[in-house]
């Protein structure tokens with residue numbers, strides 16, 4: 001059994017990674033323990049409001065790299081610990097059995113060398129799948145500069161893998177993460193994408209990263225603008241086929257003249273997640289949302305901002321507008337749009353109907369008519385102010401942490 | 416007229432046949448009370464009539480009996496009335512009405528069903544098992560809705576051969592998977608001999624939960640929004656202490672429930688070996 005202090009150190013060093021999703025895998029329990037739940041599952045919530053889904057832990061925090069923003073970096077004085085593959089497997093299975101977790105998110109600092117570290121990660125997940133017969137969710141972090149053969153081997157056993165971009169440009173990487181560069185991250189990402197496509201094409205039995213790849217970027221540690229970040233995001237979705245890009249507000253944990261001393265505002269991260277959502281689920285292109293050298297507006301969400309720039313499309317009639325257009329109405333999310341489509345088949349919808357169906361009208365009312373009736377503000381100039389005021393004070397919270405179906409609907413409902 | 420029924424499907428269908436033409440009918444599975452100035456009747460199940468009614472409804476809407484089973488699991492007093500109004504609408508239209516969200520009766524039923532399935536969904540995450548000396552798993556829970564047995568297929572699929580008991584301490588019943596069969600059984604008090612390492616795994620879990628939190632961000636409202644406080648009681652990570660709340664007071668519980676579970680108390684009257 002792993003020592004409590006080891007668990008403490010390895011958890012504390014892993015906790016700033018924002019991805020914790022357990023979705024996307026339909027792995028079945030074939031005579032052991034565990035299976036995948038395609039929608040993911042939250043098992044607990046911590047007082048910071050984040051969901052606990054996976055056992056998120058490092059194999060080791062004893063790093064030979066020296067990324068400036070990281071607590072595990074070589075030149076930083078912090079207690080070090082490493083766990084064995086057996087310890088991790090045992091911990092995973094015993095937590096899983098008690099329904100504490102949905103699976104394992106195993107990452108590591110670069111301990112001894114990239115190959116050694118990757119080997120340890122691969123050994124652990126292999127052991128878990130074979131000796132322990134564990135079929136629950138496993139997310140493995142890829143170690144930059146490890147042997148491509150190890151990368152392929154890992155993907156046979158893991159449900160999801162991620163190489164973290166961390167910084168949105170080569171220049172910032174050079175400055176802040178001297179042992180990494182864009183190539184060391186993109187090359188394995190593309191390798192995995194290629195191999196996954198081939199695997200799927202051959203319709204072979206078994207698995208190869210059923211839940212795909214994700215990545216994470218730190219926002220606010222370096223000078224890139226939202227426009228630049230979101231262009232990278234869109235290309236990661238389109239060209240590298242990533243399932244998800246996470247954004248993490250920069251939090252100063254170490255002092256360094258190259259790093260800002262202030263926490264990056266949560267609202268910026270929130271806006272990036274909203275824009276990301278629009279790219280993935282609402283049919284927007286990044287060019288519609290923000291120019292490359294600008295940030296997203298903070299006063300209103302990116303969909304509102306788009307609508308205000310494109311008033312020629314509005315108001316739309318809820319009884320006739322096609323789904324794509326309903327989805328572009330500020331405040332109408334996927335769920336509300338579906339409800340409207342379904343209900344209007346039977347009757348002509350009024351504002352009263354919409355209210356009862358719990359379609360949030362605070363923002364939407366300025367952009368729709370129901371049965372020809374308009375309930376919004378006629379003076380277009382004041383709409384922006386009203387929309388900004390309609391933002392709930394609660395909102396600029398960690399959407400990064402929202403990765404459950406419930407959370408997703410909460411988000412889509414509001415967007 | 417007020418129609419009381421016992422909450423079962425057949426009693427509901429029997430009551431439905433009596434009540435559906437009466438626009439002022441109130442149908443309730445709540446406690447029978449004297450309501451001044453209103454006549455009331457207790458309807459007990461007539462299985463034959465219920466079968467006929469069920470067949471007819473299934474012809475109109477193949478999925479409506481599934482809806483009914485979920486509605487009747489609701490812990491809300493209004494469930495009988497919500498179901499009555501919904502089924503009345505199906506009878507009126509002579510077809511499924513599920514999509515007609517602009518209709519009060521349909522929307523209320525759909526929201527009620529959603530509350531039931533949402534709780535079942537949440538519990539897939541929030542249930543906490545403890546391991547008994549025999550290796551079987553035991554989880555106490557007190558759900559708002561009668562959903563324990565809905566969880567069996569989920570845990571059965573992932574736990575494979577491990578037997579488990581989901582004990583609804585509020586309703587005094589359990590949903591059991593004994594390794595070969597799934598069944599429901601009345602269960603008030605439970606006594607379990609825990610496995611040798613159970614305490615240590617719970618302690619490691621508490622350590623993990625404490626370490627993975629980022630103390631500089633305090634979002635207790637969000638935490639409580641996603642994981643309502645009523646589920647905290649049986650969680651060994653003790654979210655209440657972590658959130659800085661006062662330790663939860665147990666409102667003097669009825670004796671049989673008190674016996675059931677102190678999942679992380681020091682002196683523990685323990686739940687029974689899983690089994691019948």
Ligand code: SF4
Nearest residue numbers: 063065067070073109
């Ligand atoms: S390689 Fe990873 S663990 Fe090591 S210093 Fe860089 S970010 Fe930290």
